[in-house]
Amino acid sequence: MYMISVTKGAPDSSLSECVNEGAKKLFTLRSSLSTKRLVKEELWPVKDVSFEIRAGEVVGIIGRNGAGKSTLLKVLSRITEPTSGRAEIFGRVGTLLEVGTGFHPELTGRENIYLSGIILGMKKTEIDQKFDEIVEFAGIAKFIDTPVKRYSSGMYVRLAFAVGAHLEPEILIVDEVLAVGDSQFQKKCLDKMKDIGAHGRTVLFVSHNMQAVMRLCDRVIMLDKGRVLHDGPAHEVVKTYLNAGFGASPAREWTDPSSAPGGEVARLRAARVKAEDGRVAEVLDIRRPFTIEMEYEVLTPGYVLAPHFHLVDEEGTLIFITQDLDPEWRRRARPAGHYLSRVEIPGNLLTEGTVFVGCHCITLAPDLVQFAASEAIAFQIVDNHDGDSSRGDYVGTMPGAVRPLLTWRTQLVGSVASESFKVG
Amino acid sequence: MPESSSPISVVGGVPLRRRTVIEPSKRRFYLNLSGIWEYRELLLFLAWRDLKTRYAQTAIGFAWAIIQPVAMMLLFTLVFSNFAKLPSDGVPYPLFVYVGLLPWGYFARSLDKSSFSMVAESNLISKVYFPRIVVPISAMLVGLIDFAISFLLLLVMMAFYGVMPSWEVLFIPVFLVLTMITSLAVSLWLAALFVRFRDIAAAMPLVTQLWMFATPVVYPASLVPDQWKWLNSLNPMAGVIEGFRWALLKTPPPSLETMGITVALVSALLLLGMSYFNRMERKFADVI
Numbered sequence: 042m043y044m045i046s047v048t049k050g051a052p053d054s055s056l057s058e059c060v061n062e063g064a065k066k067l068f069t070l071r072s073s074l075s076t077k078r079l080v081k082e083e084l085w086p087v088k089d090v091s092f093e094i095r096a097g098e099v100v101g102i103i104g105r106n107g108a109g110k111s112t113l114l115k116v117l118s119r120i121t122e123p124t125s126g127r128a129e130i131f132g133r134v135g136t137l138l139e140v141g142t143g144f145h146p147e148l149t150g151r152e153n154i155y156l157s158g159i160i161l162g163m164k165k166t167e168i169d170q171k172f173d174e175i176v177e178f179a180g181i182a183k184f185i186d187t188p189v190k191r192y193s194s195g196m197y198v199r200l201a202f203a204v205g206a207h208l209e210p211e212i213l214i215v216d217e218v219l220a221v222g223d224s225q226f227q228k229k230c231l232d233k234m235k236d237i238g239a240h241g242r243t244v245l246f247v248s249h250n251m252q253a254v255m256r257l258c259d260r261v262i263m264l265d266k267g268r269v270l271h272d273g274p275a276h277e278v279v280k281t282y283l284n285a286g287f288g289a290s291p292a293r294e295w296t297d298p299s300s301a302p303g304g305e306v307a308r309l310r311a312a313r314v315k316a317e318d319g320r321v322a323e324v325l326d327i328r329r330p331f332t333i334e335m336e337y338e339v340l341t342p343g344y345v346l347a348p349h350f351h352l353v354d355e356e357g358t359l360i361f362i363t364q365d366l367d368p369e370w371r372r373r374a375r376p377a378g379h380y381l382s383r384v385e386i387p388g389n390l391l392t393e394g395t396v397f398v399g400c401h402c403i404t405l406a407p408d409l410v411q412f413a414a415s416e417a418i419a420f421q422i423v424d425n426h427d428g429d430s431s432r433g434d435y436v437g438t439m440p441g442a443v444r445p446l447l448t449w450r451t452q453l454v455g456s457v458a459s460e461s462f463k464v465g
Numbered sequence: 466m467p468e469s470s471s472p473i474s475v476v477g478g479v480p481l482r483r484r485t486v487i488e489p490s491k492r493r494f495y496l497n498l499s500g501i502w503e504y505r506e507l508l509l510f511l512a513w514r515d516l517k518t519r520y521a522q523t524a525i526g527f528a529w530a531i532i533q534p535v536a537m538m539l540l541f542t543l544v545f546s547n548f549a550k551l552p553s554d555g556v557p558y559p560l561f562v563y564v565g566l567l568p569w570g571y572f573a574r575s576l577d578k579s580s581f582s583m584v585a586e587s588n589l590i591s592k593v594y595f596p597r598i599v600v601p602i603s604a605m606l607v608g609l610i611d612f613a614i615s616f617l618l619l620l621v622m623m624a625f626y627g628v629m630p631s632w633e634v635l636f637i638p639v640f641l642v643l644t645m646i647t648s649l650a651v652s653l654w655l656a657a658l659f660v661r662f663r664d665i666a667a668a669m670p671l672v673t674q675l676w677m678f679a680t681p682v683v684y685p686a687s688l689v690p691d692q693w694k695w696l697n698s699l700n701p702m703a704g705v706i707e708g709f710r711w712a713l714l715k716t717p718p719p720s721l722e723t724m725g726i727t728v729a730l731v732s733a734l735l736l737l738g739m740s741y742f743n744r745m746e747r748k749f750a751d752v753i
Contacts, residue, residue: 115750119487119594122747128487138592145514147521152514159510160593 086112087123088267094245096132096211099238101258101275102247103282105416109267110247111216114138117245118214132211132243135162139216141201146190150181150200153189157204171207178233179203194408199226206233212243231256249415251279251357283355283395291323291420302400302412303337306344309412310379311336312400314420327393327424327431327444334383335400337412342377344404346370350384351399351415352391360391360442389431389446391422392439495743496736500596507595511603515578516610530611531618534570538563545683554685554716557626563619564713565682565706568644571612572702573673575645578604579652580669583660587753597746598739601656605649612641623713633712640708647701647731653738657745660753681706687717698723701731 087109094100102110115121117128118136143160144153154175158168168175176182179200181192189197215234234257238244248254254261254275261278263271271278292313295301302309315332316322325331333350349364365371365382399415424430431446432439501508520526538559545551546558553561579601583590586600623630659665680702681689689697697703698720704727707719719727 115591116487119485120591121750122489123487125489130485130487131483133483134485134594136593142592143589145518147518148514152517156510156514159507160589160595162593162595165506 085267087116087264090264090267090269092262092269092272094243096243097238097241098260099244099246099258101254101261101279102245102264103249103251103254103261103279104264104270108264110264111138112267113264114214114216114245114247130212133162134212134214135208135210137161137205137208137213137215140198140205142205144189144197144201147188149188150176150179150185150192153200154204157201158207161205161208162210163208167209175200175203175207178206178229194410195226202226202230206230206237209237210242212245213237214245216247251283255279283357291418292321293418302414303340304409304411306339306341306404306409307346307348307402307411308338308340309335309400309402309414309417310338312398312414312417314398314418322420324421324423326388327391327422328388328429328446330385330388331420332383332385333398333418334381336379336381337402338379339375339377343374345372345406346375346402346411347405348380348382348400348402351401353397353399353416354392354442355395355397358442360396390443392441392444393422393424395419395421490744490747493744494740496739497596497598497743501598501602504595504599508599508603508606511600512606515604515607519607527610527614530614534563534566534615535618537566537570541566541683551684552688554687554710554714556628556710556714556716560622560626560628560714561685561710561716562683563622564710567612567615567619568640568705568709569677569680569682569702570615571608572644572648572705573677574608574611575605575648576652576655576673577669578607579649580655580659580665582652583656583749584663584753590753591750596743597749598653598742601652601742602649605645605652609645619713628714630713631715633715636708636712640705640712643701643705643708643727643731646735647705650731650735650738653735653742657742660745660749676700676702685716686719698726699730701727703727 090109090113102113104110112121114136115138116123117130118134118138120136120138141157143157145156148156154172155165155168158175159165163171176185179196179202181196181200184192184196189200192200231253234244234246238257244257246254246257258275260273261271261275262269263278263282271281292311294311295309298308312335313321313333314323314325315334316325317329317331319332322331335348335350337348339346347364349362351362352360354360363384363386365384367382397416397419399413400417401413402411403409404411424432426432428434431444520529523529525532541562542559545562546553551558582600582604583597590597590600655665655669679696680700681697686697686703686707704719704723707716708724710716711718
């Protein structure tokens with residue numbers, strides 16, 4: 042049973058937007074051809090999901106990659122049809138699954154505002170009204186009549202987001218689009234989203250960014266393997282999610298090139314965490330060095346690439362970024378091919394807990410994101426309390442983003458002064 | 466906020482919001498005309514975008530809309546008139562073939578554009594909802610500008626050859642609409658199939674080429690032997706091109722019987738094509 046229902050706040054007249062049954066999805070090639078033959082391979086990205094959302098609620102949907110979040114959004118925004126089940130929605134739905142949907146590089150900023158706005162479901166008159174506001178939000182007034190292909194990636198993203206942020210449907214469905222631009226612009230986007238929610242619109246917000254989810258949403262639904270695992274107040278569900286270290290796997294492969302993260306130049310194939318002995322390991326000793334590696338394909342030769350990892354802790358805080366500085370390839374255009382880049386992380390650096398690794402790659406000059414797979418893999422750092430880690434003999438909670446083992450020198454430099462002895 | 470497009474009814478003073486039900490569709494026949502109407506702005510904007518970007522960074526831009534048919538006209542005149550000595554119903558051959566190339570060129574280009582349009586817009590299709598049928602329809606509209614431009618050149622040529630059209634010219638819009646509908650009817654099938662079977666891409670140029678020579682574009686319909694005439698009446702483009710020639714050059718008109726078959730055939734193909742396309746559209750995002 043899968044049920045989404047949007048109910049109007051007024052107590053005397055509650056409308057409900059219900060999805061009865063399950064919005065189920067069936068990925069199978071030939072299921073419809075034969076009714077007698079058993080369908081061999083079935084994948085249900087979303088199965089037996091059921092919930093109800095009231096008008097004006099801002100609901101976060103979280104879950105690991107492959108939990109069914111995107112499928113759910115696609116079903117609710119009518120991009121794909123469910124295999125079975127039913128959803129009922131009351132209100133005009135706007136979908137923001139990507140930044141810059143419908144943008145065309147040859148067109149100017151002004152033209153793209155109209156084109157993208159209309160594609161996202163606005164009316165032309167509506168765009169006329171909001172045009173100045175959009176331009177101001179993006180802060181690109183000077184370049185409004187320049188083709189967007191000449192924009193810097195920052196300007197492009199700001200304009201693209203500005204259009205999406207001014208969609209004013211009764212129900213807004215947003216997928217991970219806030220992770221764009223610099224942190225200042227991200228904050229602006231988040232405020233805008235918050236504003237949309239505060240004006241009584243219903244927002245469904247999918248994100249891996251737990252801080253954004255907590256700031257924005259009152260309620261969070263956590264999906265796992267296509268089912269609803271938790272549904273409740275935002276901070277509770279987020280906490281559960283983070284504590285669970287969610288089915289995080291230390292190795293991941295993208296076998297299907299069409300769905301692997303990637304751009305025109307490079308495509309991610311695999312990522313792994315390996316312990317000292319070279320084996321994929323989920324649990325790592327805090328004292329020992331280990332290796333993180335990614336396999337990727339360079340599809341278009343001639344670019345200088347900067348593959349890098351983001352290490353993020355369970356609170357969603359970025360611990361650090363480390364990038365490929367191998368002198369062999371630094372500042373050197375790469376030929377096409379299959380690459381393996383690995384970095385050794387020293388022991389006694391990270392703190393205990395779950396660490397998520399995002400696999401990223403950009404080209405340098407022009408800086409273009411090739412892939413950005415956040416939380417692609419994860420591992421646990423544990424301390425065995427043997428006394429030779431940074432923890433020493435202390436057994437309590439030890440906060441802090443990193444836990445380096447540093448060298449201390451302590452000397453006895455004299456005897457206690459008699460005066461201070463008295464005061465103390 | 467503009468709610469004009471959403472049907473709003475009021476119960477007890479509380480505005481009811483538009484209700485959308487999402488479930489596996491069971492409708493066998495579904496034209497979704499209201500959806501097309503609702504998304505008419507999108508349809509026009511997509512066409513406007515294609516128009517605007519088509520000749521971006523070309524030196525001579527829309528002149529290409531003239532160069533193409535003129536080059537074909539010269540080539541065909543050389544080959545079929547000068548070498549092969551094909552008759553042309555008493556009309557100067559260049560004019561005769563150009564009038565045939567106008568609708569055919571539009572038809573072939575629209576067929577190509579519309580059939581590939583779904584895959585060309587795959588990014589949009591996987592990111593936002595709209596009735597997918599607006600994509601091939603808008604692709605079909607874009608070619609009208611090229612048609613208009615090359616039509617202007619036709620007027621110049623007619624003045625040059627001293628051919629004066631009379632009242633029959635009023636039928637041009639009818640034949641143009643028939644061309645548009647034919648191209649849409651065929652391309653809806655191809656566009657929906659192309660999402661699944663990329664073979665269409667390989668087959669298209671061949672099919673278009675064969676279809677052109679099966680249609681009286683470079684030769685007059687009167688040249689078709691009697692036992693093959695029935696085949697011509699099953700080819701909607703044959704009637705359309707004969708119609709264009711009749712309306713502009715006063716060559717013998719297509720028979721009413723031919724036109725009747727053409728209209729019936731194209732209408733059926735269009736309605737079934739729309740329904741087939743709409744039935745398939747909800748799976749497009751998964752397979753594209």
